[in-house]
Amino acid sequence: TEEENTGARKIRAAFHVFDHKADNTVDVREVSTIIYSLGCFPTKADIHRFVDEVEEDNMGYVHLDKFLPVMTKVLLENKFPPIPEENLLQAFEVLDKERRGYMEPQELAKYMKSEGETFSQEEMNEMLTALVDEKKNLICYKELISQLTLDLDT
Amino acid sequence: MGCGMGKSSLQEKKSIRAALLIQRWYRQYVARLEMRRRCTWNIFQSIEYAGEQDQIKLYSFFGFLMDHFTPASSERNLISHIFRENEICRDTEWERYFCYKDIEVPDSYTGPHLTFPMTFCGVSKLVEAFKQKQQLHARYVLQILGETWRLLRILPNINHVSVCQTKEITICGDLHGQLEDLLLIFYKNGLPSSEKPYIFNGDFVDRGKSSLEILLILFGFLLVYPNDLHLNRGNHEDHIVNLRSLKSGTNLIHFVFARYGFTKEILGKYRVHGKKILKLLQKIFSWLPLATVINDKVLVVHGGISNSTDLNVLSNLQYVSVLRPPKVVHQTLNGNRNEGDNGPAEGRRRVRSLTNHSSLKTFPQIVNLLWSDPMPQNGCISNEVRGGGCYWGPDVTEEVLGRHNLQLLIRSHECKQDGYEFCHNRRVLTIFSASNYYEVGSNRGAYIRMGADLVPHFIQYQASRTCRDLTLRQRYNIQKRSALRALREQLFVHKSDLIRAYREFDPHHTGKISMRHWASATETVLKLGLPWRVLRSQLVSRTHYGMVDYQQWIKELSITEPKLEVSDTSILETMYKNHSNLETIFRIIDTDHSGLISLEEFRQTWKLLSSHLKMEISDKAITDLAHSIDFNKDGSIDINEFMEAFRLVDLSAHG
Numbered sequence: 098t099e100e101e102n103t104g105a106r107k108i109r110a111a112f113h114v115f116d117h118k119a120d121n122t123v124d125v126r127e128v129s130t131i132i133y134s135l136g137c138f139p140t141k142a143d144i145h146r147f148v149d150e151v152e153e154d155n156m157g158y159v160h161l162d163k164f165l166p167v168m169t170k171v172l173l174e175n176k177f178p179p180i181p182e183e184n185l186l187q188a189f190e191v192l193d194k195e196r197r198g199y200m201e202p203q204e205l206a207k208y209m210k211s212e213g214e215t216f217s218q219e220e221m222n223e224m225l226t227a228l229v230d231e232k233k234n235l236i237c238y239k240e241l242i243s244q245l246t247l248d249l250d251t
Numbered sequence: 252m253g254c255g256m257g258k259s260s261l262q263e264k265k266s267i268r269a270a271l272l273i274q275r276w277y278r279q280y281v282a283r284l285e286m287r288r289r290c291t292w293n294i295f296q297s298i299e300y301a302g303e304q305d306q307i308k309l310y311s312f313f314g315f316l317m318d319h320f321t322p323a324s325s326e327r328n329l330i331s332h333i334f335r336e337n338e339i340c341r342d343t344e345w346e347r348y349f350c351y352k353d354i355e356v357p358d359s360y361t362g363p364h365l366t367f368p369m370t371f372c373g374v375s376k377l378v379e380a381f382k383q384k385q386q387l388h389a390r391y392v393l394q395i396l397g398e399t400w401r402l403l404r405i406l407p408n409i410n411h412v413s414v415c416q417t418k419e420i421t422i423c424g425d426l427h428g429q430l431e432d433l434l435l436i437f438y439k440n441g442l443p444s445s446e447k448p449y450i451f452n453g454d455f456v457d458r459g460k461s462s463l464e465i466l467l468i469l470f471g472f473l474l475v476y477p478n479d480l481h482l483n484r485g486n487h488e489d490h491i492v493n494l495r496s497l498k499s500g501t502n503l504i505h506f507v508f509a510r511y512g513f514t515k516e517i518l519g520k521y522r523v524h525g526k527k528i529l530k531l532l533q534k535i536f537s538w539l540p541l542a543t544v545i546n547d548k549v550l551v552v553h554g555g556i557s558n559s560t561d562l563n564v565l566s567n568l569q570y571v572s573v574l575r576p577p578k579v580v581h582q583t584l585n586g587n588r589n590e591g592d593n594g595p596a597e598g599r600r601r602v603r604s605l606t607n608h609s610s611l612k613t614f615p616q617i618v619n620l621l622w623s624d625p626m627p628q629n630g631c632i633s634n635e636v637r638g639g640g641c642y643w644g645p646d647v648t649e650e651v652l653g654r655h656n657l658q659l660l661i662r663s664h665e666c667k668q669d670g671y672e673f674c675h676n677r678r679v680l681t682i683f684s685a686s687n688y689y690e691v692g693s694n695r696g697a698y699i700r701m702g703a704d705l706v707p708h709f710i711q712y713q714a715s716r717t718c719r720d721l722t723l724r725q726r727y728n729i730q731k732r733s734a735l736r737a738l739r740e741q742l743f744v745h746k747s748d749l750i751r752a753y754r755e756f757d758p759h760h761t762g763k764i765s766m767r768h769w770a771s772a773t774e775t776v777l778k779l780g781l782p783w784r785v786l787r788s789q790l791v792s793r794t795h796y797g798m799v800d801y802q803q804w805i806k807e808l809s810i811t812e813p814k815l816e817v818s819d820t821s822i823l824e825t826m827y828k829n830h831s832n833l834e835t836i837f838r839i840i841d842t843d844h845s846g847l848i849s850l851e852e853f854r855q856t857w858k859l860l861s862s863h864l865k866m867e868i869s870d871k872a873i874t875d876l877a878h879s880i881d882f883n884k885d886g887s888i889d890i891n892e893f894m895e896a897f898r899l900v901d902l903s904a905h906g
Contacts, residue, residue: 115289118626120628122628133283133286138276140271188270192269208273213273
């Protein structure tokens with residue numbers, strides 16, 4: 098079908114960004130980036146399951162022949178759907194107990210590094226650089242959410 | 252209702268879910284940016300490797316020259332001229348050549364003064380001086396180089412070092428003339444000493460602006476601590492590679508093709524003695540060790556290995572340029588050809604003549620050490636992307652390491668975003684020390700600290716302070732702009748091939764083709780392996796109903812024509828496309844580095860190149876061409892002027 102063709106093309110294009118030797122294989126460590134870039138929002142656990150399905154016998158690489166059908170299924174079934182803005186906003190508001198509309202960097206860092214699928218120090222540093230308003234030294238999540246979504250679409 | 256416990260555990264559950272959501276969202280955001288960054292990176296890397304491929308193609312051109320040499324051919328003088336000066340001379344001649352004693356240091360000189368033998372204070376003084384952007388006087392440069400050469404001659408091809416509990420070793424990767432990175436490493440890690448040994452794993456020069464300063468510092472420490480400072484040769488420590496080093500799209504508005512790196516740096520900094528310095532460096536490079544082994548367990552080499560790597564064989568040979576293989580036929584070219592350098596009899600390295608048959612077998616081994624890259628799949632295949640060396644798989648790693656009783660291979664040669672990267676089940680480690688290599692913010696540099704347990708510890712850094720404060724997105728934008736400029740440059744160079752390819756999809760001469768055809772034709776011509784369909788929107792600003800108006804678009808790449816006026820535009824195109832190789836050949840012909848070659852040499856070179864490229868070109872056309880390039884009409888061609896004619900100005904200036 099037309100939709101399947103478009104989907105397959107997108108998957109191949111994303112795959113080939115990491116296919117350095119043009120032999121239809123990518124390093125297994127790049128798989129998560131590929132999945133995310135196709136508009137999916139898997140958890141780390143989702144990614145591990147996916148990799149288990151497609152990795153070539155623990156050899157550290159993935160062949161397009163295995164990747165394509167599994168990824169196509171993911172897209173067709175919308176297995177890892179995007180997060181609606183309201184849900185994201187609500188999530189911040191859960192952490193921002195006083196509903197101030199902003200969070201201090203240390204506050205957010207504490208949650209990100211101790212709960213859920215925790216961030217490494219490096220991931221945390223990156224996040225803070227991207228999200229913290231320099232002048233106020235605060236994370237004004239309301240504006241950020243819409244701004245960052247816009248960022249990626251341009 | 253509900254006791255305090257129940258309420259808080261519900262709250263906890265909610266915050267865990269919230270955290271999970273935010274983490275998921277943020278990781279997706281980062282990954283999408285990473286995807287874009289990676290696309291940009293691929294552009295830089297494919298252009299860089301295409302440039303390296305060119306260098307290896309030069310080697311095949313030399314092979315072609317040698318094969319077509321006959322005593323009767325009129326190009327005999329040219330060919331023997333090319334090869335004569337690049338051969339090894341006798342040691343006594345070199346000693347005389349090295350003599351710095353007649354060079355006086357004037358009172359007006361404000362740079363550092365060195366005394367010999369070199370001391371730790373002397374080198375630290377040198378480091379300080381270079382930090383202050385001073386330049387070392389030619390006399391001292393020649394002195395350091397002379398001492399270095401004498402030392403390197405008695406060092407083995409493979410260094411053996413040991414680390415113990417009280418003595419950790421530091422390993423650095425490619426520096427590529429980026430002095431700021433070396434200074435940053437010394438700042439963070441300390442200067443080399445007998446308590447602080449270092450290994451520098453090749454590619455000290457080319458692309459960056461301070462290749463010579465880096466060499467002088469490294470050689471200085473080598474002289475003071477020969478047992479604790481170890482240098483491995485890289486693929487850029489090679490005089491043929493140095494003659495031409497492509498600096499791909501940076502934030503220069505003027506694209507200057509083939510700003511060959513190191514050679515030009517030296518000639519620019521030392522107008523009187525530059526040629527001598529270059530010749531000595533050429534000599535020194537050929538004597539740099541090939542690899543270092545730590546505690547008989549860790550192998551450190553610049554590029555990598557192949558399935559034929561045999562360290563025992565490599566311990567016993569000598570060679571000049573990795574890009575010019577030894578050939579038995581060499582002897583007929585020039586009667587003066589001697590049997591190779593006769594090093595001191597007590598040297599640990601036995602020297603074999605370049606005309607010795609067995610050298611032909613070991614030569615590819617050396618290329619592999621300096622040019623190869625690892626791949627995830629098993630096997631060993633030739634490295635088409637680089638044009639030299641091989642790709643080797645995890646099975647080759649296991650076999651070679653096993654055969655030599657080693658546990659880890661540390662190599663460099665490939666730029667990594669985080670400065671280092673493991674592969675092959677953590678049996679191969681890439682270390683790269685030139686930060687911001689492709690562009691500001693493109694990557695961090697890193698170095699390794701290793702103790703007696705032989706476990707590598709990494710320290711990462713990024714030299715430019717400004718880029719540390721940039722967000723991911725800002726860094727990405729800078730790199731993207733740069734990469735697109737570099738790409739437009741490549742498209743422009745292949746203008747008429749592209750039009751020809753587009754026309755094949757446009758049988759009715761409408762001037763328009765579909766986006767799909769545009770992408771496919773562009774890849775056929777440029778062969779960069781890039782996703783043109785995705786890039787199209789960044790490169791082609793307007794499309795009509797999914798069709799690309801290619802004539803208009805090519806015009807809009809709007810870069811000025813070169814200043815040469817030649818009636819035959821196809822010759823001009825070919826020159827344009829090959830001008831970086833042409834420049835390299837000119838520089839080789841210009842053996843006294845005067846910057847001039849004769850019309851006759853130009854004519855012969857061009858004739859050879861065009862027959863190598865299988866082009867039809869009449870003698871008259873070449874002669875006319877030669878005359879038109881002789882801008883001063885004085886019978887010789889100024890190479891700089893010639894290259895200046897290919898300088899491009901990007902009028903499109905898309906930002």
